[in-house]
Amino acid sequence: MENLRARLKFGNKDEVVKLRRRKSQLYSKEDKSLLNGALGLVAFRLINCFLVQTSFVPDEYWQALEVAHHMVFNYGNLTWEWKAGLRGFTYPLFFAFLYKILHLLNYDSVHLLIWLPRVAQAVLAAFADVKFFLLFRTIETHDVARWTFFCHLCSWFSWFCCTRTLTNSTETILTCLALYYFPLPGSKTHSSKKYLSLVALAVIVRPTALIVWFPLLIYHFCQEEHKLRLVTHNYVPIGTLAVVISALIDCLFYEKWTLVQFNFLKFNVLHGVAEFYGSHPWHWYFTQGFPVVIGPHLPLFLHGCTLAFRKYKILLGAVVWTLVVYSFLPHKEFRFIYPVLPFCMVFCGTSLAHMKAWRRAAAASLVASNLVLALYTGLVHQRGVLDAMGHVRALCDVSRNSSVPQPDVLFLMPCHSTPFYSHVHCPLQMRFLECPPDLGDQGYFDEADRFYDDPLLWLRTSFPYKSSLPTHLVLFDILEKEISTFLQGNGFKRTAAMFHTHVPEGRVGGRIFIYERH
Structure with missing residues (x-):
């Protein structure tokens, strides 16, 4: 490219025209190559995305x-x-x-x-x-x-x-x-x-x-x-x-x-x-x-x-x-x-x-x-929470039917484990265990911590009557055994199970279960 510039400066008129044309072709090829590369990278990142x-x-x-x-x-x-x-x-x-x-x-x-x-x-x-x-x-x-x-x-x-x-x-x-x-x-x-x-x-x-x-x-x-x-x-x-x-x-x-x-x-x-x-x-x-x-x-x-x-x-x-x-x-x-x-x-x-x-x-x-x-x-790793939202999303069709009981979903998981309305996009009744930090407010409590301290006690005090029970529960498998008496006593049946991770840790289990009340 430097040789081209030098020859453009000192060459005769015909040579200058030829060299300018050649320079234009070189830039055109470079621009085309760059455009193809950019389109290839967009395709690569789209594959990455999906x-x-x-x-x-x-x-x-x-x-x-x-x-x-x-x-x-x-x-x-x-x-x-x-x-x-x-x-x-x-x-x-x-x-x-x-x-x-x-x-x-x-x-x-x-x-x-x-x-x-x-x-x-x-x-x-x-x-x-x-x-x-x-x-x-x-x-x-x-x-x-x-x-x-x-x-x-x-x-x-x-x-x-x-x-x-x-x-x-x-x-x-x-x-x-x-x-x-x-x-x-x-x-x-x-x-x-x-x-x-x-x-x-x-x-x-x-x-x-x-x-x-x-x-x-x-x-x-x-x-x-x-x-x-x-x-x-x-x-x-x-x-x-x-x-x-x-x-x-x-x-x-x-x-x-x-x-x-x-x-x-x-x-x-x-x-x-x-x-x-x-x-x-x-x-x-x-x-x-x-x-x-x-x-x-x-x-x-x-x-x-x-x-x-x-x-x-x-x-x-x-x-x-x-x-x-x-x-x-x-x-x-x-x-x-x-x-x-x-x-x-x-x-x-x-x-x-x-x-x-x-x-x-x-x-x-x-x-x-x-x-x-x-x-x-x-x-593979940590895909269960997104798969679970697919099952919850299917309840939107039920919620549009006013002649049947409206779904009410409770996520018994560490707070914010799943996406929420952005992955459901209908005004379905949903709630999860709240866990805001202690900002010095009077009467502060961590709902998630209270639940995991004694899950059965929390469930019985939160839902003293069957009429107040949610229709669906979403939970990790490690919690199932601990609240099994509550599930059986209130007519909850497992309707879906999905893989989440090979390395469960703490309150996060390897699989996610969805229970429905019958």
Whole structure:
């Protein structure tokens, strides 16, 4: 391409015309190749989307789809966070927009409500994949860029998470997009306004995105020649605008002045509410969390760190910083560190690019091991709660018939184990065991804890008369024996059983049963 430019500059008129035509053809081929690659990635992520049929964590429904369903269709259940002003409406507003379109077109079938948000997430993930590849193609050799992208697409955890309606998934997508415009060494696509706008959006979606980006923002500040201009023309105005837009959206839906970023910090850090959902030892991210998330890539990552440490020390620093900061918080989850996973891929790609004799074997091993994990976690592990909602959904047809007793479903499971109205889409009578954290309110109690302390006593006191009993019960198999006398005494018969997981733990069983009262 450089030779073409030189000849265009110094050649005669006929040669210039020919060379310009050749240059146009080259660009045309490159654009066509890029378009085909982008379409291929969309197809890949759509396949990814439809091969993930399991549940991960309640937030993918309760902090996104359930809220959107309530916004558009005016019925459903909002968790305590939405009543306390802890969550922002900007993220579920995206799904509410999709739901509203379906509603206006009269295409709001339950299957479209379930899958359209996932498909939208898959398309966004594919767009982030394209930007990820283009970034490293410009700053790395062809070999390193190719293997970095190969490692990125191979990741089982990205496959498992990227098409889910989790704030962590969108945070990771926005992080990949922002990285494209970030001033990494050798980058030709740097744009402060673009990357800072994407970072600001990520923080609106999930305030903890600031943890990941803090060292990168400091790095940019230190590298920038015009520091004052960077702060006054970019950092301050973009950050302020993001806070104002977020506050206006939240004030509109909360119908009062609400700053969710402040509430998020107050509840999770100052009041330690996050610890209510479980705590782990300080070293958990280093000994379990990160090794599981990066999976079979770990040896390549460690090897790549020794090779690319100097060039990408800021990315490695961001990974370590994020793990350290999250280690200070008592409540830990795998998904919290998902946004740093793309940073790790350049080290894995560098490792593979430097392998000669063992490259093919290492690549084949990487594909095989990640494929097994991706398919198992996407199609098998924790699928029962979604299958159960299919059975509950069938009761909607009964509820539309006013001449028969109306179904009443009670979920005797750890709270928020299943999706809710976003996966049923009819005003069916449903309830579950409530478990809000102790916020210092008078008369506080955890309904789920009270139930599991003595299930039979709770059932007998909650339903003293047969007329008050629900028509259907949804429960994990480990509870069946303990409440068998209640089930038999009140005429409940098992009508459905479905597999959930091979590794039952605590209150979560391996199978889910549905009982109906006759």
